[in-house]
Amino acid sequence: MPLAGFVILGLFGRKYFKNFSGIIGTGLLLVSAALALYTAYQYFFVNGKVDGAYPSVTAVKYTWLSFSEKVSIDMGIILDPISAMMLVVVTFVSLMVHIFSLGYMKGEERFATYYAFLGLFTFSMLGLVISANLFQTYIFWELVGVSSYLLIGYYYDKPSAVAASKKAFIVTRFADLGFLIGILILAFYGETLDFNTLIQRLTEHQSSQSIAITTASFAGVTALTWGLVLVFIGGAGKSAMFPLHIWLPDAMEGPTPVSALIHAATMVVAGVYLVARLFPLFTLTQAALGIVTFVGLISAFLAAIIACTQTDIKRVLAYSTMSQIGYMMFALGVSGYNGEAGLGYTASLFHLFTHAFFKSLLFLGAGAVIHLIHSNEMKDMGGLRKYMPITHITFLVACLAIAGIPPFAGFFSKEEILLAAFNSNKIVYGIALFTSGLTAFYMFRLYFSIFWRAAGPSPLERGWGEVFHGEGTFSMKLPLVILGACTIVAGLIPFGEYVSANSKPLASHVDPVFSIAPVALALAGILLAMWMYKKESSRPQQVSAALGGLYKTAYRKFYIDEIYLFVTKKIIFNLIGRPAAWIDRNIVDGLMNGIAAVTAGISSLIKGIQSGKVQSYALYFFGGIIALAIIFLYLWK
Amino acid sequence: MLNDFLILMKQELGVTLLIFILLFIKLAKKEWKNETVLGLVNILLFVNLAAGFFFIHKGTLFGDMFRTSELLSFEKNILNLGTLIISLQSYSWLKQHKHVPEFYMLMLSTLLGMFFMISSSNLLMFYLGLELSSIPLAAMANFDLDKKRSSEAAMKFIMSSAFSSGLLLFGISMLYGATGTLSFSEISWQLTTLSSLQVFAFILLIAGFGFKISAVPFHLWTADVYEGSPVAVTSYLSVISKGAILFVLVSVLYNVFQPLDSAWYKMLFLVSVLTMIIGNLFALRQQNMKRFLAFSSISQVGFILIGITGESIQGSASVIYFVMIYVFSNLAAFGVISLVSAATGRENVDDYKGFYKTNPVLSWALTIGLFSLAGIPPTAGFFGKFFLLLAGAGKGNYWLITIAALNMVVSLYYYLRIVKAIFMEANDTPIENVKISFAPKIAMLICVGGIIITGFASGAYKYIYSLF
Numbered sequence A: 001m002p003l004a005g006f007v008i009l010g011l012f013g014r015k016y017f018k019n020f021s022g023i024i025g026t027g028l029l030l031v032s033a034a035l036a037l038y039t040a041y042q043y044f045f046v047n048g049k050v051d052g053a054y055p056s057v058t059a060v061k062y063t064w065l066s067f068s069e070k071v072s073i074d075m076g077i078i079l080d081p082i083s084a085m086m087l088v089v090v091t092f093v094s095l096m097v098h099i100f101s102l103g104y105m106k107g108e109e110r111f112a113t114y115y116a117f118l119g120l121f122t123f124s125m126l127g128l129v130i131s132a133n134l135f136q137t138y139i140f141w142e143l144v145g146v147s148s149y150l151l152i153g154y155y156y157d158k159p160s161a162v163a164a165s166k167k168a169f170i171v172t173r174f175a176d177l178g179f180l181i182g183i184l185i186l187a188f189y190g191e192t193l194d195f196n197t198l199i200q201r202l203t204e205h206q207s208s209q210s211i212a213i214t215t216a217s218f219a220g221v222t223a224l225t226w227g228l229v230l231v232f233i234g235g236a237g238k239s240a241m242f243p244l245h246i247w248l249p250d251a252m253e254g255p256t257p258v259s260a261l262i263h264a265a266t267m268v269v270a271g272v273y274l275v276a277r278l279f280p281l282f283t284l285t286q287a288a289l290g291i292v293t294f295v296g297l298i299s300a301f302l303a304a305i306i307a308c309t310q311t312d313i314k315r316v317l318a319y320s321t322m323s324q325i326g327y328m329m330f331a332l333g334v335s336g337y338n339g340e341a342g343l344g345y346t347a348s349l350f351h352l353f354t355h356a357f358f359k360s361l362l363f364l365g366a367g368a369v370i371h372l373i374h375s376n377e378m379k380d381m382g383g384l385r386k387y388m389p390i391t392h393i394t395f396l397v398a399c400l401a402i403a404g405i406p407p408f409a410g411f412f413s414k415e416e417i418l419l420a421a422f423n424s425n426k427i428v429y430g431i432a433l434f435t436s437g438l439t440a441f442y443m444f445r446l447y448f449s450i451f452w453r454a455a456g457p458s459p460l461e462r463g464w465g466e467v468f469h470g471e472g473t474f475s476m477k478l479p480l481v482i483l484g485a486c487t488i489v490a491g492l493i494p495f496g497e498y499v500s501a502n503s504k505p506l507a508s509h510v511d512p513v514f515s516i517a518p519v520a521l522a523l524a525g526i527l528l529a530m531w532m533y534k535k536e537s538s539r540p541q542q543v544s545a546a547l548g549g550l551y552k553t554a555y556r557k558f559y560i561d562e563i564y565l566f567v568t569k570k571i572i573f574n575l576i577g578r579p580a581a582w583i584d585r586n587i588v589d590g591l592m593n594g595i596a597a598v599t600a601g602i603s604s605l606i607k608g609i610q611s612g613k614v615q616s617y618a619l620y621f622f623g624g625i626i627a628l629a630i631i632f633l634y635l636w637k
Numbered sequence B: 001m002l003n004d005f006l007i008l009m010k011q012e013l014g015v016t017l018l019i020f021i022l023l024f025i026k027l028a029k030k031e032w033k034n035e036t037v038l039g040l041v042n043i044l045l046f047v048n049l050a051a052g053f054f055f056i057h058k059g060t061l062f063g064d065m066f067r068t069s070e071l072l073s074f075e076k077n078i079l080n081l082g083t084l085i086i087s088l089q090s091y092s093w094l095k096q097h098k099h100v101p102e103f104y105m106l107m108l109s110t111l112l113g114m115f116f117m118i119s120s121s122n123l124l125m126f127y128l129g130l131e132l133s134s135i136p137l138a139a140m141a142n143f144d145l146d147k148k149r150s151s152e153a154a155m156k157f158i159m160s161s162a163f164s165s166g167l168l169l170f171g172i173s174m175l176y177g178a179t180g181t182l183s184f185s186e187i188s189w190q191l192t193t194l195s196s197l198q199v200f201a202f203i204l205l206i207a208g209f210g211f212k213i214s215a216v217p218f219h220l221w222t223a224d225v226y227e228g229s230p231v232a233v234t235s236y237l238s239v240i241s242k243g244a245i246l247f248v249l250v251s252v253l254y255n256v257f258q259p260l261d262s263a264w265y266k267m268l269f270l271v272s273v274l275t276m277i278i279g280n281l282f283a284l285r286q287q288n289m290k291r292f293l294a295f296s297s298i299s300q301v302g303f304i305l306i307g308i309t310g311e312s313i314q315g316s317a318s319v320i321y322f323v324m325i326y327v328f329s330n331l332a333a334f335g336v337i338s339l340v341s342a343a344t345g346r347e348n349v350d351d352y353k354g355f356y357k358t359n360p361v362l363s364w365a366l367t368i369g370l371f372s373l374a375g376i377p378p379t380a381g382f383f384g385k386f387f388l389l390l391a392g393a394g395k396g397n398y399w400l401i402t403i404a405a406l407n408m409v410v411s412l413y414y415y416l417r418i419v420k421a422i423f424m425e426a427n428d429t430p431i432e433n434v435k436i437s438f439a440p441k442i443a444m445l446i447c448v449g450g451i452i453i454t455g456f457a458s459g460a461y462k463y464i465y466s467l468f
Helices: A002-016 A022-047 A081-104 A111-130 A134-152 A159-190 A195-203 A208-215 A223-238 A247-253 A256-265 A267-277 A286-309 A313-333 A339-373 A389-403 A409-424 A426-451 A474-492 A512-607 A614-635 B002-008 B010-027 B034-051 B070-089 B091-095 B100-119 B123-141 B148-179 B184-190 B196-212 B221-228 B231-256 B258-285 B289-309 B313-344 B360-374 B380-393 B398-424 B438-456 B459-466
Strands: A057-066 A072-079 B059-061 B066-068
Touching: A022 A081, A072 A081, A072 A111, A081 A111, A081 A256, A081 A267, A081 A339, A081 A474, A111 A134, A111 A256, A111 A267, A134 A159, A134 A223, A134 A247, A134 A256, A134 A267, A134 B380, A159 A195, A159 A223, A159 A247, A159 B380, A159 B398, A223 A267, A223 A286, A247 A256, A247 A313, A256 A267, A256 A313, A256 A339, A267 A313, A267 A339, A286 A313, A286 A426, A313 A339, A313 A409, A313 A426, A339 A389, A339 A409, A339 A474, A389 A409, A389 A426, A389 A474, A389 A512, A409 A426, A409 A474, A409 A512, A426 A512, A614 B148, A614 B196, A614 B258, B002 B010, B002 B059, B010 B034, B010 B070, B010 B100, B034 B070, B034 B091, B034 B100, B066 B070, B066 B100, B070 B091, B070 B100, B070 B231, B070 B313, B070 B438, B070 B459, B091 B231, B091 B313, B091 B438, B100 B123, B100 B231, B123 B148, B123 B196, B123 B231, B148 B184, B148 B196, B148 B221, B184 B231, B196 B231, B196 B258, B221 B231, B221 B289, B231 B258, B231 B289, B231 B313, B258 B289, B258 B398, B289 B313, B289 B380, B289 B398, B313 B360, B313 B380, B313 B438, B313 B459, B360 B380, B360 B398, B360 B438, B380 B398, B380 B438
Parallel strands: none
Antiparallel strands: A057 A072, B059 B066
């Protein structure tokens, strides 16, 4: 294993030399993906289990600095099932995005810069994944934030892109604060920053650290809970959990492949990864786990509803991502530590794994569509299946996967999550089930709107003429096909065998009977979407067909459609979707804007004190002394 | 005895020697060329800095008036280094100036004052050092002789300074009344009970310190003085002068006022919160780069105070570590601004739009400096801030840490605003390419190198920690 660690380090050295163009960048990433796969292979199959559990190996450890006698800061590389899995996911998706971008970003002025940013991002993400201690995690965490800021704001001459990148950065920074304070609390009581040591010390019942952290309390809550909740806030910011999710939809301003990388597979799941990393600690306190469950569930549900009302395809995908991550979060929240109870943990990471494939596939597919149409709006699309068959098929596969239709990847992971929820809390299960139906509905709404509906104007009519470039280059199609294939087979991996809360194999239990309800619900959602969006699109043809005598039927159908539209759009969407969007826009956004406004206001207020007169300065000086004297002599002794 | 005197006071003697050399240069019949003087002074400053690292001994002199140790020598070395950097950076500004030897004489006098202050173990000695370090500063602030603003800054500084010194003296006399002694070690023996007289005397002392490090509410002179003074003086004031006072503050609070710790802990808490918040709020609005850095340095002081509240060895070690990093980062930023200001006279944030297109090297130096000030990993500033917070967290006061962390976000916003202007915004009339001469180039290298090396190598902190 030290060998594998060394290999990874070599990879970093390589990556530090900025990848100056697409080919180099892609080539380098190909190497790193191969190395990651090799590492994972080594880890899971060659080194194998020790005492029936996969060991957590710290491959490299170097004491960077000892802060005091007790706390020292190390730099290290950790390898355990989840980091091995994340290594594979991150390098693989990143590789796909690199290849895809070769076609997508062709002709961009700052092509090389783009690849350099991608390289930086991938590097920081890998660093985050293999960090052996909280401090190192925090450093890479911030680096991930900075590089995603650069990538979202890539089109820096577009004001909306700049604003979006700023928003993403500021919101996640706020969350990072929580993370930082959480780290300080855990480090202070645990007297270490190292993951393994920290977990070992705090889970041991009689250790002095564990006693200290559970007895110390602040505002009636133990320090342990505080620390974990604060760390979770950091994770929630990165993972776009309610109410810190507002940056995610706006972040869609970045280039689409970037969205596929950052907002589908890697950065947004960092929060899940973090919670999973500290999971043994989370199981110690029910309150923290409860918050994780609750926040995850709300996010999953709210985002699914909002996704139904969006017309910008990338935004639909963004909300869908948020919803799926919500799934992962609450799956962690309902999980226990040992054996059967640990199903949620496995399920969550399994979903993370499969989601990475199908969501990046969806984003890349959307990227291909946008590349063709030059618009993000659904209304500009329709009938595209003829023009882009490969995109169409792969997109369909991804949609089926996310909807949870067997045998696609999403089915298996989602079933496990639902099962975990079912075992732990029926209400959570109910909401999750309903959300899963919604997921199927909005994904297929998207699918039908893009690829079916009206045939749409022919390429010539759209004015593409000579510049019509079909589906895009080979480099754009290849990743779609590869990801499509992965989406089909990824679910068949016996994931519980490798990743589980206590590192011991956990057999998957997908009971066919249990699956009936979710799958039926998903199918219902799909049919509903099909009925609404596929048929609606055939309206124009039917109107013309009506001239041939079928007018009445067509009219009736049209009428039913109208009712349906009325019910869904006017009532359901207005009553639920709009308020949800409104809360999102006005309250949560408003709060952020409000903070900025108040700060500016106070700032201009106190400017008056700065008058430039020395006399008044002396007066304030003296006033300060008097105030301090009064406070400390009389009030606050 | 003489040997002791020579060895223990060698850093002070070095500076004094430099002052005398400059005096003779000034008095010489033949007028020296500016380039020659500057070259000589910079070399001497370097020798002086290098000499500080050898023959370090511990001991006291003059009947316990003066003391020194490895730690104190190290602190003085940091100040020496900072002075050298500033001197190198102001090369192009001083080259055109008529009174170069005077400038250095004043600057070195204040440095000497700071050394005495750091080494003092008696309130009287401390007060003398403090005055020696502040009166020449007023003259330095006036050094843009043909500018009215500069004289205004000097007047404001000397008047505010006199006012604060008066109150400080009042505090010292009260303390003398309460304890009957001026010696640090005896004071800490005598301070056993928390009487009102002692607390009030202590408040006056804190106010005097607060004035120097421009902690809120004693900071009001800062903005005008910083803006009016030449850039070299502003950076000297906000880095060296503050650093020296902070060193003294840590040692005085930890050693002398240890018995009053419950009182000063609360006081620092309050002052630190106010300082961070108000410094940040002012910094947000500034359009002038110099003023902006000045205010942001106020909020940095608020951070340092958090580390001091930790009341542990980690506390003082992280304060000294941070001040060292702060010297590098702030001077990197000030250095670029001073170069640009000397070459083009432009100092506004808007002027820096599109700076990267014309001055890529300076842009990177400025960016690294700002990143370090903002505390973005992996620059040294991040580690510095992290250690301060960690030390502060040792007391378990999470309110303070939360407020500090919030302020970090705000400060991040305004530091990044400038980075954004440099790299991302277009400008029709960008600052033209500034030629960097040899001396400032070295200064830049030291600063940027310092930021990066202290960020990656951990030796510095370990060394400081081992000195306690």
